[in-house]
Amino acid sequence: MCVEGTNVLHVPHVEVVKLAQQCNGDLKLDLISVSRLNNPPDTLCSQTILRDYIWIHKLWNESNTWQKRWLELSSNGNIQIYKTHEKLVPCGCIVLRGGSAIGQSPSSNDAMTILQIDVENGGSVELGFQKQNSFVSWSQALQEISNNRLEDQDDWIQMVQEKFQLSYLDHEISDCCGPAGCLAGGLWQTRNLLLQDGCLYVYQDKDQPAICVLFLHGYKASSASCGSRKYVFQVYSSSDQDGKSYFFAAESEPEKKRWLAALEFSLEKWIRID
Structure with a gap:
C-alpha cells in the first residue's frame, strides 16, 4: 500500500x-x-467460522455504553471487530485464550441475550445477541475454541516471546518507541521502550534482547504527577481487583503527548482476555 x-x-x-x-x-x-492460497497453512490465515452484527460492551469502559459492531470469529480464537460489514480494516480485536469463562450473563433481558467472557483477573467483555440461535452458535463455538486452546500452544504468546528476543533495533514496526524514564523499586532509570499491539517491550541496551515485556491489555494511560519529576504519565489497571500501575517520564511535553496518544491507540484497539 x-x-x-x-x-x-x-x-x-x-x-x-x-x-x-x-x-x-x-x-x-x-x-x-x-488472493488466498489454495491451502493456506494456519500460520498464514485462519478460517472465519461465524460473522454477524452483535452488540458489544467492555466492562472496564467508564462510559458503560453498548456499541453495535460487525464481528467475525476465526478458528484461531480471534474476534475481529468492524464498525460495519463493509469496512475492510478492523477497529479492534478480542483475543480469546484457553480457559476463559464463557456463559450467559445475568443481565440478559427480553430484548437481548448477553454472553459474558471473563477470567479470574476481572477482565471481561459482553456480547449482546437479539437472536437466540445466534447466541447459541456463538457461545458453543467460543467455548469449543477456549477448551481446545487449553491443550494447544498459544500462538499469540509464542509470537510475543519471539519479539522479546529481538533487539530494540531489529523491530521493523511499532506503535511508538523511544527513550523514557521508568520508575522501578523507587528509582528512576532511563530505558528504551517499544510499544506494539498493547505490549510494552523494555530495553536496557538497544542491541540486546528486551529485559522485560509488559502486557497492558485492559490497562489505561493518563498523565500523572510524581514528586518533582516532569512529563510523567502512568499506565494503570482498569480492574478494581488489580491495582498495578507503571510510571514513566518522557523527555519533553510533546514526547509525553506522543506516548499517551500511542498508548490510547494501541490499548483501545486490542482487547485481550487473559
Missing part, C-alpha cells in the same frame, strides 16, 4: 497520518490485491 507514492506497509501509524495531512488536494492511494 502506498500513500502519495510512499510505501507505508511497514510505516508507523503516526507517520502515515502525518503523510496524509500534508496532502492539500485529493489523497492518492495505491493498493494491491491479494
Whole structure:
C-alpha cells in the first residue's frame, strides 16, 4: 500500500497520518490485491467460522455504553471487530485464550441475550445477541475454541516471546518507541521502550534482547504527577481487583503527548482476555 507514492506497509501509524495531512488536494492511494492460497497453512490465515452484527460492551469502559459492531470469529480464537460489514480494516480485536469463562450473563433481558467472557483477573467483555440461535452458535463455538486452546500452544504468546528476543533495533514496526524514564523499586532509570499491539517491550541496551515485556491489555494511560519529576504519565489497571500501575517520564511535553496518544491507540484497539 502506498500513500502519495510512499510505501507505508511497514510505516508507523503516526507517520502515515502525518503523510496524509500534508496532502492539500485529493489523497492518492495505491493498493494491491491479494488472493488466498489454495491451502493456506494456519500460520498464514485462519478460517472465519461465524460473522454477524452483535452488540458489544467492555466492562472496564467508564462510559458503560453498548456499541453495535460487525464481528467475525476465526478458528484461531480471534474476534475481529468492524464498525460495519463493509469496512475492510478492523477497529479492534478480542483475543480469546484457553480457559476463559464463557456463559450467559445475568443481565440478559427480553430484548437481548448477553454472553459474558471473563477470567479470574476481572477482565471481561459482553456480547449482546437479539437472536437466540445466534447466541447459541456463538457461545458453543467460543467455548469449543477456549477448551481446545487449553491443550494447544498459544500462538499469540509464542509470537510475543519471539519479539522479546529481538533487539530494540531489529523491530521493523511499532506503535511508538523511544527513550523514557521508568520508575522501578523507587528509582528512576532511563530505558528504551517499544510499544506494539498493547505490549510494552523494555530495553536496557538497544542491541540486546528486551529485559522485560509488559502486557497492558485492559490497562489505561493518563498523565500523572510524581514528586518533582516532569512529563510523567502512568499506565494503570482498569480492574478494581488489580491495582498495578507503571510510571514513566518522557523527555519533553510533546514526547509525553506522543506516548499517551500511542498508548490510547494501541490499548483501545486490542482487547485481550487473559
